[in-house]
Amino acid sequence: MSLNTLTIAAARDALKKREVTSVELTEACLTAIDAADALNAFVHKTPEIALERARAADARLQAGEAPAMCGIPVGIKDLFCTEGVPSQAASNILKGFRPEYESTVSAQLRDAGAVMLGKLNMDEFAMGSSNESSCYGNAVNPWRRGNDATPLTPGGSSGGSASAVAADLCLGATGTDTGGSIRQPAAFTGTVGIKPTYGRCSRWGIVAFASSLDQAGPMTKTVRDAAIMLGAMVGHDPKDSTSADIPVPDFEAALTGDIRGKTIGIPREYRMDGMPEEIEKLWSDGTAMLKDAGARITDISLPHTKYALPAYYVIAPAEASSNLARYDGVRYGHRAKLAPGDGITEMYEKTRAEGFGPEVQRRVMVGTYVLSAGFYDAYYNRARRVRALIKRDFDEAFAAGVDAILTPATPSSAFGLGEMADADPVAMYLNDVFTVTVNLAGLPGISVPTGLDSRGLPLGLQLIGKPWGEADLLNTAQVLETAAGFVSKPQKWW
Template identity: 85%
Template sequence: MTDLNKLSLAEARDALRDGDVTSVELTEACLKAIDAADVLNAFVHKTPEIALERAKAADERIKAGDAPAMCGLPIGIKDLFCTKGVPSQAASKILDGFKPEYESTVSQQLADAGAVMLGKLNMDEFAMGSSNETSVYGNVVNPWRRGNDDAQLTPGGSSGGSASAVAADLCLAATGTDTGGSIRQPAAFTGITGIKPTYGRCSRWGIVAFASSLDQAGPMTKNVRDAAIMLEAMCGHDPKDSTSAELAVPNFEAMLTGDIKGKKIGIPKEYRMDGMPAEIEKLWADGAEMLRDAGAEIVDISLPHTKYALPAYYVIAPAEASSNLARYDGVRYGRRAQLAQGDGITEMYEKTRAEGFGHEVQRRVMVGTYVLSAGFYDAYYNRARKVRTLIKKDFEDVFAAGVDAILTPATPSAAFGLGEMTEADPVQMYLNDVFTVTVNLAGLPGISVPAGLDGQGLPLGLQLIGRPWEEGDLLNTAYALENAAGFVAKPGKWW
């Protein structure tokens, strides 16, 4: 078999079971592809020794007939997940040299299932960003290009390294995390599938925290079936995470029938934004038509508090970030600044944080500290929390009225060029999250499915939002959409 790295998880799993290929062969194909793609800057800590060791163990396990679905499949791990003995930096200078003595629950569950870790993937620093331009490792490059234009494009963020690596076939799948759209937006920008499960479905233990009430891990894969396979391995109750749900994990793949007859799909009128590109508008309408043709009932719905979602998110997320990032002080782990004669502990904190945190992280920490300060706590933070409750209630009302899933665009545009949205106006960058943040604020599952190309040949995604804990149903609706859209485009290889 040629081009083993281009296989999907499902194809590779079946080939492994049939004895057509070994995990070592799959892993070697991916390692070779990774080494030939340094220009994309997706993998930042390569772990070939660990990968080959796990691949050999997986081959033994498959031979013995005791192998879960993920066994022997080579994947990448976002640098936000702590991995024992392997640098886990959250793409920040302040965690330079940090090698955890423990493994995050999600990466441990994948390892227990026999998945092969190829290395750690680039991301925005502390997951703060929508373009993967805030990383200490430098920008990740999207494998897609506009027509014949050589301009480097963003893969989206914060899980940009994961998105780029999966789209470029450097790994069969990757882990991502999503605080305000950081799985779904990069998936849409790179023509892959990304699902953020219900808050509490995947353990957050051992994942470097950004905003604890919003963060959730999920898989980034080549298609919906792969997302179902990988999500099942990542989920499950974890007593080490107090927000982890004690719920049975269904066989998500078995729920992919493609039959959505009689399902009610809501189209929220508030997501029709001023200045939305005609291509996104058309894709959305086409997606609704595809679902209707598949037997679903399309209904107009209202989510009236949507317009307050971005401002509420950009109060709550930085507030939680400023609290979570207070622990990075140069005392116990990570980087400590060089101190001058006579410097005390205050100077050590100041210098360490000034050197260790990038501009975007500093900006969010300052915003967060401000909205939590005594005079502004009620004016900003408490008000944002009340708005969040209203946003959650909007969704609850819609689902109570019988709607099974909600269809929206995933992003307000296709991938933009690196450097095109400069630091001059961070708000422009924040607007990238306009369709995704409501899902995090309400703790719901959301999935981005590639559904078409824009006029310049770049992928565009559609988002489906599901009922809480009903990822299986959501994946099945996404599967029907994927089948109808028939998206099979891949980036032309230039790297």
């Protein structure tokens, strides 16, 4: 068995028992990464940093007191600023940007002894559901439809993270989730992805997309691994005004495997018209598994769900247009070559036209429009009111005794790269139909792989938890994972 195929939990135990060293684990991952260029998951490789940190981790492990993530090789999404290492958010406008500082989340992982293997592909500025808007080119899903060689999307925006974890290039990876960018790629690749409660992970040093929605989280091979890695990523950060100063439980210790007496809500509004039968069956099978484990199943109503996508696609672009205004060619990143007589306005226009890709330009234009003088109340303020109603729907369900909510994670399995490219952009946005409500309400959500479709592609279910209820949510997710018994791996073709 190759060391890069280990789970975080198994690697941690082997490191503690001195059966393996961090350097050996790291070398196994670096070898796998070099052989997987066809996946285009790692876009900035950092083997020197990785081996240096692995040696330091081995020294800590020898000395005894080492945290759970010490010596574990991970990948970092290109949205996290990493000191001295390119951090481009997959955009040409940030070409050559090497931050002088480290994001809080990647710094916490580093300080816990985790080994950074490199930076991972993603949609430009995290805007996308298929990893097709990246300046590095598409990330590719390691899964295939049977013997069909069509390259599939790993989902987005954390597509590189999902692809790398599914293909055993790293033991875990960081992702970010603004409308489903951790959970949808996890579902498309047969991996586990958790978006914590808004404020649980610091956003400091993560390139902003939509500040009231963005949240970092881990992408891993198992629920236990997600619990271990999440524990190293969360915590209060005075540098982020939205970071919550509340105690962090031991997520791994919460994995008791017992959900007897818990109430699981099944929201009727998530039964969409035209939902594929396979997704419908997956959902009812998952419901039965939780019932068999002793949970009480109840139908619930989240009546404002149908307004979630339109509200999200007003609020997120509005915040994006505000956040991306800083990329003007003045302070850092790309600056366009100017013609004689060009002034500052021409510099702004040319720089942004060259630096931003079409999807980012589309969202900036939508965002600027909904924030403009005549439309602010009609669009942005109305969307904010809808958001409050969506949050209230969840609050009422939890107040009525529901402990977690079970829904599909995605409306389909992974689709082919390019298959959606010519479609109306709204067709692509529909990929987020089950996930955006969780971001709008600031709740924790996790995607767990629970089956394969008729073409042999993974499908995931989503569990939504109470605010700050990640420990409980992970425990329920582990019960679902155990019952589903998903152990499939992609056939190696790369």
